[in-house]
Amino acid sequence: xxxxxxxxISKSLFAVSLFLGAASSFASEDPKPANDTxxxxxxxxxxxxxxxxxxxxxxxxxxxxxxxxLMNLPMEKIATLLADMESRKKWMDEVVEARRIRLTSLFxxxxxxxxxxxxxxxxxxxxxxxxxxxxxxxxxxxITMKSVEDPExxxxxxxxxxxxLESRYYLHETEKGKTTFITVEIMVDPMGAIPKWLxxxxxxxxxxxxxxxxxxxxxxxxxxxxxxxxxxxK
Numbered sequence: 001x002x003x004x005x006x007x008x009i010s011k012s013l014f015a016v017s018l019f020l021g022a023a024s025s026f027a028s029e030d031p032k033p034a035n036d037t038x039x040x041x042x043x044x045x046x047x048x049x050x051x052x053x054x055x056x057x058x059x060x061x062x063x064x065x066x067x068x069x070l071m072n073l074p075m076e077k078i079a080t081l082l083a084d085m086e087s088r089k090k091w092m093d094e095v096v097e098a099r100r101i102r103l104t105s106l107f108x109x110x111x112x113x114x115x116x117x118x119x120x121x122x123x124x125x126x127x128x129x130x131x132x133x134x135x136x137x138x139x140x141x142x143i144t145m146k147s148v149e150d151p152e153x154x155x156x157x158x159x160x161x162x163x164x165l166e167s168r169y170y171l172h173e174t175e176k177g178k179t180t181f182i183t184v185e186i187m188v189d190p191m192g193a194i195p196k197w198l199x200x201x202x203x204x205x206x207x208x209x210x211x212x213x214x215x216x217x218x219x220x221x222x223x224x225x226x227x228x229x230x231x232x233x234k
Contacts, residue, residue: 042066045204051211055203056187062165063199064187067207069215075173075180077218079141080225082169085111087221091213093206096123101153107132111145112153115162118198124162124190127153139176143169163189184210 042054042064056064071078081087088098097114104110114125127150133142145167155161170183184207190199217223 046208049208049212050215051208053204053207055200057199058187060189062187062189063194063203064166064185065203065207066183066185067211068181068183069211070174070179070181071215072179073215073218074177075139075141075171076225077223078171078180078182078214080223081214081218082143084223087217088113091210091217093209093213097125101127101150104129107134110148110150114159117194121194121198122158122160122192124188125156125159126162126164126188128164128167139173141169141171143171160190160192162191165189182211182214 042056045053045055047053051067051069054066054068056066058064081091085098085100089095092098094116095113096116097112099112101110101112108129108131110127110129112125112127115123117123126147128145129148131144133144134140145164147162147164164186166185166187168183168185170181170185172181173179174181186206
């Protein structure tokens with residue numbers, strides 16, 4: 001990780017240091033927040049490799065996929081990795097290219113993601129705004145993502161520009177400095193012909209591959225946590 005990247009991570013996630021604590025692999029409980037509407041209207045697919053996967057379809061052609069797991073990892077490590085665009089290809093499923101376009105505040109940013117799609121279909125890419133919401137009392141972080149138009153990043157030849165809808169990461173540190181419940185929910189309009197079998201395959205494997213990839217990466221790599229996190233009261 002370069003000094004420039006570490007500096008950007010430190011700035012964009014500075015507020016997390018106000019409440020996060022500082023261990024690996026999946027744990028065994030499922031502490032969903034009560035009365036959370038994000039857990040409705042999802043169809044359960046499978047429970048494998050410590051990850052529960054779900055899918056959701058919309059009449060307008062949008063498709064959704066969700067994964068959830070309780071990890072024996074501190075939130076500070078997960079948050080740091082989520083902010084590091086340089087490493088994303090190494091743990092997130094089907095990523096061809098991922099980069100930060102710009103920071104818009106200490107917390108929020110515009111990002112670009114190019115996703116592989118099996119031949120003969122065209123790859124998809126997304127330009128989206130990521131917003132970070134923190135709750136110090138409940139020790140949670142929500143990163144919401146939604147497509148935006150960016151004049152400096154117009155659609156590219158040979159790649160279909162998709163739309164990201166109602167997407168988010170939800171992190172809840174359930175045991176200070178030790179365990180974190182993570183949910184990733186992606187709802188997208190692929191903006192073009194994608195057969196149902198391919199959408200079903202994506203819904204089944206992307207959440208599992210991505211969350212296990214995140215876990216394995218943090219187990220095998222010494223992720224540099226910004227200096228502010230190291231000053232926390234454990």
